[in-house]
Amino acid sequence: MTVSPHSGPTRIGPSRRTLLKTGLIGGAGVVTGPLLWTQAARSAAPATGVHLSYGANPVRHMNVSWSTAGSVKAPRLDLGVTPDYGLTLRPESLSSIRVDSIYHHVDLSDLKPGTRYYYRLSHDGGTPTRGSFTTAPKGRESFRFAAFGDMGVAEDAARNVNLIRQQGAEFAFVVGDIAYADTGGQGKSGELQQDFGVWDEFLTQIQPSANAIPWMTVVGNHEMENGNGELGYDGYRARFRHPGNGAGGGEETYSFVRGNVAFIALDGNDATYEYTRNAGYLGETLDSWLDQRLADFRARDDIDFILVGFHQCAYCTNIAHASDGGIRDRWEALFDRYQVDVVINGHNHCYERTHLMRGGKPVQEAPRGSTVDTGQGTIYITAGGGGGSTYPDVLPVLSYYTDKNGLKIPEPTTYRAVGDATHSVAFFDAHPRDAHGKARLDLEVIATDGSEVDTLSIARSR
Ligand SMILES: [Fe+2]
Ligand SMILES: [Fe+2]
Incomplete structure (x- = not known):
């Protein structure tokens, strides 16, 4: 059987590669024009299904993933070593068949070892979802x-x-x-x-x-x-x-x-x-x-x-x-x-x-x-x-x-x-x-x- 291991879901946001190249972006955009009520309801819903995964080096990399009930304006992740954050990053956003949900991913690199990071997931009109994680320490600890x-x-x-x-x-x-x-x-x-x-x-x-x-x-x-x-x-x-x-x-x-x-x-x-x-x-x-x-x-x-x-x-x-x-x-x-x-x-x-x-x-x-x-x-x-x-x-x-x-x-x-x-x-x-x-x-x-x-x-x- 010969099939490509590279086929994948439909991308509706910036690609992972682009994200890694550009990394930090400025503030979020502003909703312009009226929204249908269903879109408004979806937009007001917070990020859900939040889950993390290691990148290739658990000391430096962490992937943050979350879902929204549908397409949202300006999905973003705020990150910092304090709850004041400091960095704002745009996710790669993917759709999948037979669900309205959209799946967002930010691949974080160049993190500090053994450090607690605070994150906030949000989009225009949505209630923010907050969390934190700790990167793996350097060296050999239990x-x-x-x-x-x-x-x-x-x-x-x-x-x-x-x-x-x-x-x-x-x-x-x-x-x-x-x-x-x-x-x-x-x-x-x-x-x-x-x-x-x-x-x-x-x-x-x-x-x-x-x-x-x-x-x-x-x-x-x-x-x-x-x-x-x-x-x-x-x-x-x-x-x-x-x-x-x-x-x-x-x-x-x-x-x-x-x-x-x-x-x-x-x-x-x-x-x-x-x-x-x-x-x-x-x-x-x-x-x-x-x-x-x-x-x-x-x-x-x-x-x-x-x-x-x-x-x-x-x-x-x-x-x-x-x-x-x-x-x-x-x-x-x-x-x-x-x-x-x-x-x-x-x-x-x-x-x-x-x-x-x-x-x-x-x-x-x-x-x-x-x-x-x-x-x-x-x-x-x-x-x-x-x-x-x-x-x-x-x-x-x-x-x-x-x-x-x-x-x-x-x-x-x-x-x-x-x-x-x-x-x-x-x-x-x-x-x-x-x-x-x-x-x-x-x-x-x-x-x-x-x-x-x-x-x-x-x-x-x-
Ligand atoms: Fe099985
Ligand atoms: Fe099973």
Whole structure:
């Protein structure tokens, strides 16, 4: 399949490139002439769906995104290190099919490290929306982040947004199946299975967290929206920003480094053998980018851990989707070669974690509460309990993986260490090397009701 990774939603404001070149602009324009009442009502509505994401360097870059109920006059972001602001920037504004909402994005660069910034989002005639964020500090300090997938719009999803706030996560890594605006999930469904207004409900739901910390998203199968661009990603691309340093110049894959941890986001839809609508669209371009990125990160002295996130599971016993042979065939050898510490997936709506894996086999046990060295093997985590209806968790003697012909091939479940079927979020605490040269990445999985689902301490020394 050959399609351009560059196709995208309709732009109605200045381009991202133009914005980066021109940056600061002067004061806003003035509404001239009468407005229809519907336009006036839309204009009076405040910015909603505010969400942040890191640029390529979390120390210097932050993307601020928000929505308005329709086209508005002079949308703008005021920014400063005090609530007096000082800078005014114009967003890139994008429309998307079958919604009136407009999605605005400002990509901020040259920010100061470890600094709190205050922002105000407004447009002519609209009530301003205010918020603040803090850039990542320089160097290697401890930090907490959240990881999960399959959130959707639901009561437990909203509870998980609160949980992420309460737990003090400094950013969230969201591994696909984000809003379920397309309920079909195979990239083939018609309009009856699509309600793109759900995206706005989702963005409203996450705003209490995402207006203050970055939510780094990757695509799942439900982001392949039939009729929404060559890959179905145009709706996703209109609403989310990413570092922009991925394979083939596309937005769906990217990497960033926070402290002593390197994060790599992949597009599992490219590798899956299950729902193959977008399989192979990046292909070798993606695999060689991944190889290079892993080699670079593993060679760096300031990086202790590499965490890779994408949607479909390399290892999960849950028989709803189980494991994907396409993921294993494309990327498992690379994960082994570069000693990737943790792979985070979703897709199966449950929590599950493997023992240490090498060469497709469990090589060392990693029971709940243990301390392990991921130099010996990679931990695969399914964190699909973000809020979408959960799949029952049973541990069969045999589960299966999907092979290249789409067949379900039975296999033993001996790789599984921990499993749970309640809604939950995985939290990680990254700690830099201590006096003995040992760095730690501590996992704590917390159910939506606050109970503990899993803990694991990952230690590596150099
Ligand atoms: Fe899902
Ligand atoms: Fe999925």
